Amino acid sequence: MAVTKVRVLVVDDDPDQLELVRRTLAPHFEVQTHHSALGVSNLVRNGEPDLVLLDVNFPALKGDQVLSLARRHAPRDTKFILYSAADESQLRSLARASGADGYLSKSVQGTELIEKLTTLRARGRPPGAGKP
Numbered sequence: 001m002a003v004t005k006v007r008v009l010v011v012d013d014d015p016d017q018l019e020l021v022r023r024t025l026a027p028h029f030e031v032q033t034h035h036s037a038l039g040v041s042n043l044v045r046n047g048e049p050d051l052v053l054l055d056v057n058f059p060a061l062k063g064d065q066v067l068s069l070a071r072r073h074a075p076r077d078t079k080f081i082l083y084s085a086a087d088e089s090q091l092r093s094l095a096r097a098s099g100a101d102g103y104l105s106k107s108v109q110g111t112e113l114i115e116k117l118t119t120l121r122a123r124g125r126p127p128g129a130g131k132p
Contacts, residue, residue, distance in 0.1 A: 004030075005028070005029050005030040006029050006030065006050045006051065006117075006118075006121055007029070007030045007032070007047065007048065007049040007050045007051070008025055008029045008030065008031050008032070008049060008050065008051045008052075008053060008117065009032045009033075009034065009040075009043055009044065009047060009049040009051070009052045009053070010022060010025070010031060010032070010033045010034070010053045011033075011034045011035075011036075011037070011040055011052065011053070011054045011055055011066070012033075012035065012053075012055040012083070013035055013036060013037075013055065013057075013058050013059065014055070015035060017055075017106065018033050018035060019033075020109070021033075021053065021113070024109065024110060024113055024114065025113070025114065025117070028114050028118075029051075029114075029117070032047055032049065036058070036060075037058035037060050037061040037063075037065075037066045038060060038061075040052075040054075040066050040069070040070045041069050041070045041072070041073045042073070044070045044071075044073050044074045044078065045073035045074070048074075048075050048078070049074075049078055050077065050078060050079065050121060051078070051079050051080075051081060051117060051120065051121055052067075052070065052074070052078060052079070052080045052081065053081050053083045053104070053117070054066060054067060054070075054080060054081065054082055054083060054100075055083050055084060056082050056083065056084035056086060056091070056094065057084065057086075063082050063083075063084070063094075063098075064082070064094055064097065064098035064100075067080050067082070067098050067099070067100055068098065068099075071099070079101035079102065079120060079121065080099075080100050080101050081100065081101060081102045081103060081104055081117070081120055082094060082095045082098070082100045082102075082103040082104075083103070083104050083105075083106060084103075084105065084106060085105065085106040085107070088103075088105055091103045091105065101120065102120045104116055104117075
């Protein structure tokens, strides 16, 4: 029986960051990328990702707003991870307030990023996650 790779949707408006994350994750996950906050809900509904790695700062909407909109269309088991270069304490607070399943600093890269996403996928939902 074939093992299905975990599906990850990476959303970031920085094309260089998007490509770096895609190349890092592609050998280990099925990766889809998107460069805008607009259209994320449709991608989540149609692509049914297991994880959504979502940048926090977009020109049109903030990541927590995108999360709230996209979660309505996501499969129940989809986990949303906020991803930002912001101060970690601010990112943690935003993740809690928005109902994200976790958060990661953009300083997390390479093998560490793969390990953290694998861990986030495996663990249960934190209290309050899924309730924007």
